Amino acid sequence: MFQKILIANRGEIALRVLRACKELGIQTVVVHSTADADAMHVRLADESVCIGPPPSRDSYLNIHQIVAACEITGADAVHPGYGFLSENAKFADILAAHNITFIGPSGDHIRIMGDKIEAKRTAKRLGIPVVPGSDGAVTEEKEARRIAAEIGYPVIIKASAGGGGRGMKVAHTEADLEIALQTARSEAGAAFGDDAVYIEKYLEKPRHIEVQVFGDGFGGGVHFGERDCSLQRRHQKVWEEANSPALNAEERSRIGGICAKAIADLGYSGAGTIEFLYENGEFYFIEMNTRLQVEHPVTEAITGIDLVHEQIRVASGGGLSVKQEDIKFNGHAIECRINAEDPRTFTPSPGTITHFHTPGGLGIRVDSGVYSGYKIPPYYDSLIGKLIVHGRNRVECMMRLRRALDEFVVDGIKTTLPLFRDLVGNADIANGDYDIHWLEKYLARGE
Incomplete structure (x- = not known):
């Protein structure tokens, strides 16, 4: 197992990875820009290194500075989170050249799946259905x-x-x-x-279904079920749930098995997500993300398995902690991405959070790196937190989500919380009757 992991990211995902490291007894180093000096993950890490000014190109995308931070602190691995350098094959290669483990797949696999044409060819060769x-x-x-x-x-x-x-x-x-x-x-x-x-x-009314996969680094692979990410605005996911209300058990098992076998045949190591459009009972591959996804908590909720723990375990050479037959799916989970944006115009709303209160109770999880008095910088993605709700079934999950949204308070800035309070009361959403175009049509009507 690693002695010290450097977390090359910021915000809620940096805090998420930091917590996993602490639970595994691993020392943590975080890198940060000058704009993030007061961030929660910086405060909680064992060590922190400032790597540059606010612009991402000068800090979180500065490979030279990140490698230097590893060498200064003695970090033997880097977790990239998502975004930034998480799917940068050059970064993975450079770390390997410095004998630092990249907690993710090989640079070659990142390159293959990062080129959508090559990814489609590879998917077809591996037996994955394509558009x-x-x-x-x-x-x-x-x-x-x-x-x-x-x-x-x-x-x-x-x-x-x-x-x-x-x-x-x-x-x-x-x-x-x-x-x-x-x-x-x-x-x-x-x-x-x-x-x-x-x-x-071009499919007219598809759903966006993605399958969470893991390769063990030794030629084996498993799947952790699917997520439905069909509620999108400008191709950006807004609301995700697991399992999908559109699939039955047979379809779920079929596509999961195809993806697990493909990952094994590819010789893949670590976490990945194979994404599909789904229409009229058929799946069509669109891309593969070679990293942890923003929406991974809904999978954790229904499986009870910590996916970041698994990433670290696999990257250290320990393989997966579970076999396919060990992975069981329990209940239903929904994630809402809370952004610092106007809920109607989606204009970014940076500023100081004057009051921050998260909901609690059974089945409620909030992943966020902000707090009362925290100043949201204008330089980065507007995601400030994720509300994840789990219930024994979708009906219970929806009722629990409605209650949690009523309890959630963020003052001082505008957020997308009002949008989710509207959505949770919509009949189409309650019935699970939506596709990838539904949300934009809903917003255009001004409901």
Whole structure:
């Protein structure tokens, strides 16, 4: 097991990893920007190192400074959390060159799954169902027209190196295709420095289903069930739940088994999430995230297994603590992402939190690194906390969530709490009847 882990992140995920390290008896080091000097994880860590000014490029994305912090403090491993350098293959390679363990998969696996075209090819080879579309990058309009005609309109054009909805355009007819192709390539080049795009069949009313997988580092793999992340705004997840209200036990077992086998065949090590669009009983691979997900707590709630503990155990060479037959699914869990944003316009709302009170009681968990008097800096993601609720079934979970939202108090800034109080009382949400377009339509109606 590791002696000292450096946590290369900030906010609630840094605190989440720090807590896991303490429970395992591992010393902790956190790095931080000058803007985060008073952050909760900085206060609680055994050691802290300031690595630069507020802009991420000068601090949390500064690989040189992070490696130097490891060497100064004697950290023998780095946990990257999510975001920032968590899916940076170069970072993983550099750490390996310095004999520092990256708590995550190999740089090669990060590279494969970070390129969406290569990821799709790999998924198909591993027996994972994929969305019909191009086999690789599409550069010519003539080729795009041929592929679109073969798979049928509507089609979606996506950036190969994309994420967060950038470089993604839908063409409903042949007349739309030229401008969609040009716009997607332009956005992809500007956002990612790579204008390669590919084409897929556009599904009209799919759900977003993702499967939590783990490779043990020795050619074995398991799955921890699925999560439903269909409530999204601009391709950003807002509300996640496990298990999905759209799947039955047979579908859950089938897709989980496919993903676990694929991870084993790939020789993958650590946590990963294989993401799908799901429509009319069929799953279609869209991407794989080679890291811990923001929404991992709902999986922990229904399995009772600490996924960060598992990450650390696997990275240290200890393999997984459970076999597939040991993983049981109990009850239902929902996570709401609480952002420092206006609940209607979604404009960021940095500032000082004057009062912060979290809900409590059976089945309630709040992951947050903020506190009363904490000043939210304007430089980073607006997520300030996650409310995770668990119940014996979805009905109990929804009722408990309604109660927890009523208890949650954040004063001094605007947050998305009012949005969730509206959603929990909506009939479609109560019935689990929604898809990836539902939330944006709901917001557009101004309900």
